[in-house]
Amino acid sequence: MKARVLVTLKSAVLDPQGKAIEGALRSLGVPGVGSVRQGKVFDVELDGGDRAKAEATLKDACEKLLANTVIETYRIEFVG
Amino acid sequence: MKAAVLLFPGSNREGDVAHALKTVTGTQLAIVWHAETELPAGTDLVVLPGGFSYGDYLRCGAIAARAAIMEAVRAHAARGGLVLGICNGFQILCESGLLPGVLVRNARLRFICREALLKVERNDTPFTRRYGKGAVVRFPVAHGEGNYTADAETLARLEGDGRVVFRYVMADGKRDDTQVLNGAANSIAGIVSEKLNVLGLMPHPENHVDPLIGPTDGRALFESIAGMLEKA
Numbered sequence: 001m002k003a004r005v006l007v008t009l010k011s012a013v014l015d016p017q018g019k020a021i022e023g024a025l026r027s028l029g030v031p032g033v034g035s036v037r038q039g040k041v042f043d044v045e046l047d048g049g050d051r052a053k054a055e056a057t058l059k060d061a062c063e064k065l066l067a068n069t070v071i072e073t074y075r076i077e078f079v080g
Numbered sequence: 081m082k083a084a085v086l087l088f089p090g091s092n093r094e095g096d097v098a099h100a101l102k103t104v105t106g107t108q109l110a111i112v113w114h115a116e117t118e119l120p121a122g123t124d125l126v127v128l129p130g131g132f133s134y135g136d137y138l139r140c141g142a143i144a145a146r147a148a149i150m151e152a153v154r155a156h157a158a159r160g161g162l163v164l165g166i167c168n169g170f171q172i173l174c175e176s177g178l179l180p181g182v183l184v185r186n187a188r189l190r191f192i193c194r195e196a197l198l199k200v201e202r203n204d205t206p207f208t209r210r211y212g213k214g215a216v217v218r219f220p221v222a223h224g225e226g227n228y229t230a231d232a233e234t235l236a237r238l239e240g241d242g243r244v245v246f247r248y249v250m251a252d253g254k255r256d257d258t259q260v261l262n263g264a265a266n267s268i269a270g271i272v273s274e275k276l277n278v279l280g281l282m283p284h285p286e287n288h289v290d291p292l293i294g295p296t297d298g299r300a301l302f303e304s305i306a307g308m309l310e311k312a
Contacts, residue, residue, distance in 0.1 A: 013229065016185050016263075065146060068139055068175065070182045071229060 001046045001054055002079040007067045008039035042066055043079075051078060081107045081309040083125040086153070088114045088144040088172075093130035093286065097166065100286035101127070104299050105306035114147040124309050125162045126153050128169030130222070130284060140183060140225045141171030150176050162206055162305060163278040167223055170270070170280035179271055179280045180238065181230030183223075187263025191224040195295075196261060196283050198269050199249045202242060205272055206308040207279045210300035216253045217297035219283035221261070226282040228264040228271075235265055246270035246281050 009015050015037050022036040044061075046054045055076055062074040083101050085094050094111060101107050110120045119126065133144035144150075150172075157163050157178055165173040173179045186192060195218050200211040211217065230238070238244055246269040248262075249255050255267040262282070270281025285298030 012231075013184070014187075014263075016187055016189050016227075020189055065138070065142065068142065068182055070174075070180075070231070071184065 001049055001051070003044045003046060003054060003058055004077045004079055005042040005044060005058060005062060005066055006039060006075045006077070007042070007062070007072050008074075009037060009071055010073055013071045054078070081105060081124045081306055082110070082120065082122050083107045083127060084110050084112045084119050084123045085127045085129055086112050086114060086149055086169075087129075088131070088133035088147060090133040090135055091129050091131035091168065093166065093168075093284065096284070097127050097129045097286040100289045100298065100302055104289055104302040107306065112149060114144065114149050116149050117152060119149075119152045119156060123156065123161070125164065125305055126156055128153075128163070128165040128172050130167030130169060133168055133172065136225070139175065141168055141173075141175040144168075144172045145175035145177075154178065157273070157278050160275060160277050162309075164207065164305070165278075165280040166284055166286065167226075167282055170282055171225065173278065173280040178278050179273060180234045181228055181271070183225050183282070184227045184229050185225050186223070186227050187260075191222075192226070192261055193222040194220065194261075196221045196269070197249050197251065197253070198246045198283060199253065199255070201244050201247055205245055205276045205279065205304075207272070207301055207304050208245060209304040209307060211304070216249060217300075218288065218295050219285050219298055220287050221283045223262070223282055226262040226264065228266075228268040228282075230265065238268075238271060239266065241274070243271050243274070244268050245272050245279060246283070 018037040025033045067074040200215045203213045248267045285301040288295045288298035
């Protein structure tokens, strides 16, 4: 089973990297960019086919390592 | 006193801190590899040195914080043992939950390598007893991710409990939260745990211990620790 974990900064946390990218897009003349926030994507392959179990495993992985919940939130998506 | 300096893949200040400990305190010293599960018997002080453990992959300090030896460090801290985390070591302590908050990318995105002015906010911790209260000291900083951040509640708790030990200040010795070199909340450079036995700070006291190099403001930190342990 394939899953995708998205880790993003909480909205209250400043994102200087996102701001820099936002500025670069503006200076490139890319139109209509309101704001940019940078995050991380983890593509994970899991053993077995039990989706509920996989979700519990990934949630555990996020809490233990993939996200720092002081500043980040995570979302789990299943692919295919 | 017996000190254990932890070594993770990518640590690079273990030599500096070992040199400072040896020359200032004459302590017995062990370098402990991260895959060990126990600290040397009788360890009084654990030091997490600076560097770029695991290449700063994922988040600074995130992977080192989950290393096998950290369980032993947690137990040592719970017993009231002293733990000192410098720079990447501070990041590891935050990631491991031994200290609250997190260190994120510097506000202006630059790696900062220079001397910083710091105010010693309290001198009743095991790490700062040999400083005057409110003393302004010079330690070097060298980091890309030293911007201390925590939620409002945590910051209020830290301030309320007086757990900010080192704060960045301007040339006049006063803090200016709008001009902090790395953007750190409340100009925070270093904090202690609730029981005052775990200190994390971004600046490098171990690099200012030798008059051959320059200022020696860092010596008092190591003297404080040694003095504390001799008494005990």
